[in-house]
Amino acid sequence: LKIITDVQSIEEGLAIKSLDEVEKALRQESDFTIYEIHKAKPVKEGEHYTSYLEAELSVKDFPSLVRLVYFFGPTTIEILQPKKMEIPIEELQDGVMDMVEMVQSYNYHILKLMNKKELDDFQRKLLK
16 A cells, blocks of 8 residues: 555644654554655645655555554555455454444544534535
């Protein structure tokens, strides 16, 4: 896989620290194999500094891919290999259930933060 993960901060040093933390967390994942990581120098945009980390890596299985997307929030992901893949039904089931749990967790927290009018407006937009 090739992923890009963006960071934003009010200080250049904090942007660099965020990139370092993302790299460290990626390297600590036992189900990921890191081949290459590039961290871009932060650029000032308005009042914030933005930067990104680009990584080439592989993941052990489909649930690991789900965790990568959920916990690292890449803004882009490109599947470089393999050209074709078979996923055992148990692995697919585990990955899909992980996604369901993660989405439901977000839903729960977002709904707690919205008042009734905001929730009604949001649901109307979804149904358009």
